[in-house]
Amino acid sequence: MKKYLVYPVYFLFWIFFFIAARMVFLVYHHNLSGDLNFGEILDVFYYGLRLDFSFAGYICIIPFLLLFLNTFFTRFPVQAIIRWYSYIIIGMLCFLTVADLELFTAWGFRMDNTPLQYFKNPGEMAATVSSSPVFSLLSIGLAMALVFIVVYRKMVDKKLATLFTQIRVWQIGLSLFLIALLIIPIRGGVQKIPMNLSDVYFSKKLYANQAAVNLPWNIMFSLMHAQSDKNPFVYFPIERAKTLVDELYATKADSIPSIVSTKTPNIVIIVLESFTAKWIGYLGGAPGVTPQLDAIAADGMAFTNFYASGDRSEKGLMAILSAYPNQAITSIIKTPTKTQNLPSINKMLSERGYTTGFTYGGELEFANIKAYLLNTGFDRLVDKYEFPMAERTTSWGVHDEFVFNRFLTDLNQMDQPFFQAMFTLSSHEPYDVPLTHFVGNDEVTQFKNSIYYTDSVLGDFIAKAKTQPWWNNTLIAIVADHGHHLPGYDANHVPSKFHIPLVFTGGSLSRNGVVETIGSQTDIAPTILYQMNMDVSQFKWGRNLMDTHESFAFYAFNNGFGLVTPDGIATVDNVSGNTVYLDPGFDTTQLKFGKAYMEVSYQDFLEK
Template identity: 55%
Template sequence: MKKFYPYIAYFGFWVFYFIISRVLFLVYHHALSGGLAASEILKVFLYGSRMDLSFASYISIFPFILFFVRTAFVTINIEKLIKIYTIIVIVFISFVTTADLQLYTAWGYRMDATPLQYFRSPKEMGATVSSSPLLLLLTIFIMLSVFFIWFYKRFIGPCIRIKPGKFSILNLSIALFLIAFLFVPIRGGIQKIPMNQSDVYFSEKLFADHAALNLPWNIAFSILNQNNKENPFDYFPAKKSGEIVNELYNTGPIKIPSILSVKKPNIIFIIMESYTAKFVGSLGGDPGVTPNLDKIAADGLLFTNIYAAGDRSEKGQVAVLSGYPNQALTSIIKTPTKTQQLPSITTALEAAGYHTSYTYGGELEFANIKSYLVNTGFNKLISKYDFPAAERTTSWGVHDQYVFNRFYNDIKQEQQPFFATLFTLSSHEPYDVPMAPRFKGADETTKFRNSVAYTDSCVGVFINRLKNDSLWQNTLVVFVADHGHPLPGYDRNDLPSKFHIPLIFSGGALKVKGVVSTIGSQTDIVKTVLNQLDIPSGKFTWSKDLLDSSARSFAFYSFNDGFGFVTPAGIVTMDNIARKIIFEKGKVDSAEVNNGKAYMQLSYQDFLNR
């Protein structure tokens, strides 16, 4: 039996590592762990053990093969090779384990393949994480790596140095069997279907399910399946899902009031970074953070029930400009060959004689946004490299005050009619705005609040300048956020308050003021604007007119492997892995739940088919 200690010790070492890393996850997120009963915490480890065994098996394949080779050729020294291999794996897994601790706080789900799309922009990645507790995370990473390297050398290394004895066909057969047997825990057992994330989901509390996941297993699974051509949201037969969604967009006689005093006005889109409704006073948010935007809303048309389609900037761009829904497992913007096939408000307006431009103070290459903007046909793209070096004072690029100033000067010279889009950036992490703090405090929420207030001040300056210009009377200005934010309050990833955002129509070309309470999404902006201009909008099949009183009042949004569906009756969110409702508010019947399921299924199939 002693000759098989290396197999047992090495495999057990990695199981122990994953148990400790799960303890670390629970401790780091102690506020959420405190909401779990002792029995639920025990189940986190019990249900998670299948994934632990699975990934321990993956890691053990290479050492087991070396053990087998040594059994066949007893003079071969393999200890050093295994030690180097193990140290490399320890350091790598410790790094992603540590990174996941903070990413879960920010994103609300365990790390998967999503961060890989940001590796092309290391500066922006650095800016994103710079507001994280880097010293704490670095300490955790070092301690985790050092402890397990020490543990391996002290306890596992001596076991591996055990000699297998004389050559034996029996020993060789057993060693070969142990290698082959690893594939049983790798697939999660001998059942017909290999293990997936849903096998460890056991609780109505999503955090408990997330804690049960084995992180490196989850990352590997996501990477291997990100190019999967099968639709994982298979709730209904294809025909049925189409019928359900078509019914959502079927309207009676179209009833769209005219809100413009100009037939062909200039159109300005201001897409505001992370502008959650929780900071907009006119939407019931914290008062005093956005006084300029609130004044604009009072003088314009305020849409009070609008939700972001997704939770990232690049997803918001596609929803706003193409009226296209977000994908829960990926983003269509990652695949330029697919975005080439999307309709866009840009091409629709250019066909009507508009000149188009897009201005951003950061790098347009971030998250593949530039390829999408090129595919949508913008005549002119402005990025941080078009600004003087002296104005690139933020880790992201150029602060909003300089971007708005450049934007104003550019549209003054633009041939009319024009469609000009500006994407702000100063309210993105790390919230390092060039303004004396309006709100006292050094915590992350206060920093974010101050950054939103700073961008609001820039908006105020820009609108005042525009109002004093002849352009104003011939211009419609649309304000909308790219996505919401978990702050303030650290909203769970699926909650509607995280996705609730402002949408405001303003400008001298607007002849109607007031409040529109229709429930809608970023995807509905395109059709709403184009219909006012009498420009064909039939290509935007995932968009509805927010001013059409005969249109269905609803909003769909998606998050990592799940969706939210908002109606006048209430709100429901659903996790696709567990196939269960995880949040419900109001009286949402089964028909509305089915509407959300069908929307998720059909929209993802549309993405796959492009």
């Protein structure tokens, strides 16, 4: 019977591996782990065990089947096959573990199927990786792999050296029983409903729940559920949810002021990569980082309570151009057959005779952005391949100074009226900008310096644009694609990560000053089009920012949402159902609107 100890020993080997991987995660993110007390850290390991047992069960299926075959074929090279199978699994899991360490730093949630959409663009992926401490991560991964290979040889391999030497019926039966027994840890117990991610969520501190997650289990689960056509955010009967959403968008103002001097202005939208409010002076951020944008805001119309709809560039572009909200567990941009059904500001303006275009210094193929832009009818797309090789000096493509220069040249040669959008990139990691204003090699300082660089070339562009003949008939909207966890290492759900700038400027802008209306990226397109007396009814997920009554903003993060109201902000984690952030004075009865928004917007995504 001692031979059968190899079954539980092999299973426990993987449990030890996952416990060690969780320890590495907690230590690597020590700045966040420091907010957990000792009891909460113990709970991270305790609650994580169910997922550890589950994925260990999956790993054990093949070795247990090989051991079962050994009861029939005693000369079968079970030891060698299981050894190399285990080594391969160790290598793969160590790679995923270290990759997740930095992805969590950047994205604020554990790795799932999200990175798969970026595999088509290895250059863009390499640019992101280049800002990571690659040597440190490789060292951690290699050390983990070597340690567990040694442990495997001492703990498991020796027990596999001599197994079954003759065929016996009871051995066959016991092996089958042990294989069948794996179903219990795999499904998380003997309860009626199989385990899901919410079973390991135990705390109102979202980081504690995320630390408890078993990484490979999470990746597998997200892949298995990636194509689900079922709405996971059902809080109310759908008609009740739609009624609540309609209440949010009901027009409250008797009249809405005009902010442009002509009904056919040129429209320019400048999207700034990662311009978080934490760096923006006019929003109360660190002083001296964005002097140009602050000056533009002082001379134009500056929105102070404005939020990104999501946390990725492609999601921000969808919200800005199509007034379409972010999906918390996926993105509509992944499915071109859906994006072709979206409205867009450029499509509507094109129907009015506007020349439309989009300019970016990187690869537009990234994350299906190009397919979306083509689906929504842009006349002209400019990406890094239209710039000379001498200007492709950053790992992402072309630095912002060259892109702004090209953008200005193109505008000067364009027939009016025009709608043109431009997306910057230099303030994306690895922050390798050709200007050093803030000295320092740490990531926060490099990011800060890149923001200053893009701000400086933005100011130069606006100064030159003011001298062009088209300026007096142009409205320019300047907005960020999303916020950022730096500075401050914001958790993925907190409002400060989503707070971003929006500034209107241009010669056709007839009003200026500060606007405290709460809004989000989905409100930009309907606000502009309303000023042109155009029908904005198809932009049902946006509202007019000039309607200052009962304003709100909604943002979605990985499997959760935030609701911004005049009474404050609350965020809800959908997995646990907990409110994980709550401003004092926030009326929690208002959460029904956020839940309804989450439900109806995702249902709309499914039906596109």
